[in-house]
Amino acid sequence: MTDQESLIESFTKRIAALERENRALAEEAEALRMEREEARAKLFESLISNKKYLRELERLKKENALLRRMPLFLATVIEVGDDYVMLRQHGNNQEFITTAPPEIMEKLQPNSRVAINNSLTIVRLLERSVDARAKMMELIEAPNVTYDDVGGLDSQIQEIRETVELPLTRPELFSSIGIEPPRGVLLYGLPGTGKTLLAKAVAHHARATFIHMSGSELVHKFIGEGAQLVRDIFQMARDKAPSIVFIDEIDAVGSIRTHDGTTGSAEVNRTMMQLLAEMDGFRERGDVKIIAATNRIDILDPALLRPGRFDRIIEIPMPNEVARLKILEIHTKKMKLAGDVDLSSIAKQTEGASGAELKAIAVEAGMNAIRREATVVTMEDFRQAVKKVLGEEEKADESLRMFY
Numbered sequence: 315m316t317d318q319e320s321l322i323e324s325f326t327k328r329i330a331a332l333e334r335e336n337r338a339l340a341e342e343a344e345a346l347r348m349e350r351e352e353a354r355a356k357l358f359e360s361l362i363s364n365k366k367y368l369r370e371l372e373r374l375k376k377e378n379a380l381l382r383r384m385p386l387f388l389a390t391v392i393e394v395g396d397d398y399v400m401l402r403q404h405g406n407n408q409e410f411i412t413t414a415p416p417e418i419m420e421k422l423q424p425n426s427r428v429a430i431n432n433s434l435t436i437v438r439l440l441e442r443s444v445d446a447r448a449k450m451m452e453l454i455e456a457p458n459v460t461y462d463d464v465g466g467l468d469s470q471i472q473e474i475r476e477t478v479e480l481p482l483t484r485p486e487l488f489s490s491i492g493i494e495p496p497r498g499v500l501l502y503g504l505p506g507t508g509k510t511l512l513a514k515a516v517a518h519h520a521r522a523t524f525i526h527m528s529g530s531e532l533v534h535k536f537i538g539e540g541a542q543l544v545r546d547i548f549q550m551a552r553d554k555a556p557s558i559v560f561i562d563e564i565d566a567v568g569s570i571r572t573h574d575g576t577t578g579s580a581e582v583n584r585t586m587m588q589l590l591a592e593m594d595g596f597r598e599r600g601d602v603k604i605i606a607a608t609n610r611i612d613i614l615d616p617a618l619l620r621p622g623r624f625d626r627i628i629e630i631p632m633p634n635e636v637a638r639l640k641i642l643e644i645h646t647k648k649m650k651l652a653g654d655v656d657l658s659s660i661a662k663q664t665e666g667a668s669g670a671e672l673k674a675i676a677v678e679a680g681m682n683a684i685r686r687e688a689t690v691v692t693m694e695d696f697r698q699a700v701k702k703v704l705g706e707e708e709k710a711d712e713s714l715r716m717f718y
């Protein structure tokens with residue numbers, strides 16, 4: 315082969331290779347073009363569906379706004395399942411099963427309060443009311459206070475055991491004898507004498523839920539909501555039964571002074587009427603008991619004291635010397651006391667001190683020891699504590715005298 319011929323042959327091969335390469339590139343370009351077309355078609359499709367979704371969203375928003383404007387009803391959640399909610403409607407107490415949008419559903423819990431529309435669908439979770447209710451009451455499953463923590467109230471403990479504890483723990487005793495179990499008691503006495511403590515101890519021994527509501531908070535903090543809150547509290551007591559509803563400062567709700575004809579008094583009266591209705595509705599439900607407490611039995615509305623409302627009215631007295639010693643022993647049980655500490659002599663010197671003040675004396679004596687960086691509490695720590703706790707009160711009394 316001549317040089318020229320071999321040159322031609324090599325060119326021909328090169329041309330054939332370039333042609334193959336060219337074809338491959340053209341095929342690749344075609345595939346890319348197809349892919350781009352497909353992507354463009356998909357984009358177009360999603361733009362259309364996006365528009366459709368936006369329109370649907372707009373429609374749902376309008377519908378939602380409309381639903382929110384329509385009168386809504388109140389209900390309390392009883393049970394939450396995976397895809398259902400059981401509610402009890404306020405007012406008619408009807409129970410039913412419904413659903414809620416996922417964002418509400420995940421926040422629902424038993425006892426949440428919700429707004430429902432005409433078709434009984436949940437449209438809102440009412441956070442504020444629930445918060446208010448949670449703030450105003452203390453709920454303890456079974457308080458860890460026992461009768462041993464209560465000093466000097468033996469006969470009162472005995473009475474409250476018969477009227478509150480026994481009907482909760484042994485209801486059959488009452489039904490077999492054929493008498494109606496007591497529904498509740500009223501404790502009255504000066505501040506700090508152990509009324510709350512005693513109520514908690516009963517709840518402990520009866521293994522009952524302790525629901526604490528403050529009469530004065532009910533009236534002063536939750537203006538306009540009192541009656542509803544009373545209803546809610548008793549509903550919760552029924553849900554958490556066996557339970558004890560402890561109404562502290564009941565005089566704030568049920569005092570004779572609340573009948574002065576003002577708007578405020580009408581509101582307090584409504585709360586009081588609701589309370590009486592709840593108490594009267596208790597006849598058949600043996601597993602919810604009421605313990606009410608007051609420092610001012612003298613101003614209590616006679617309607618509350620009428621027979622049949624409270625089964626016993628129990629006085630919680632100021633502790634005498636024996637009781638004061640018992641209370642001091644209770645509150646110094648865990649303290650390291652020096653050999654010279656004579657609790658009986660402290661009990662003698664503290665005439666007129668309440669249980670709460672005796673506790674304050676024990677705590678203050680402990681603080682004195684800590685301040686001295688000592689490891690035991692001495693009689694001198696107690697002497698100073700008595701002076702501080704009871705002395706300050708005298709000073710306070712003196713300053714009050716200016717107003718007499």
Ligand SMILES: Nc1ncnc2c1ncn2[C@@H]1O[C@H](COP(=O)(O)OP(=O)(O)OP(=O)(O)O)[C@@H](O)[C@H]1O
Pocket residue numbers: 463464465466467503504505506507508509510511512562607608609641644668669670671673
């Ligand atoms: N009899 C008592 N035995 C032991 N501790 C007591 C006694 N009385 C009061 N205390 C102590 O004082 C604290 C306050 O008492 P508590 O709240 O029970 O009084 P209260 O009668 O309910 O007062 P208030 O009428 O002001 O509500 C108790 O937690 C307890 O530590």
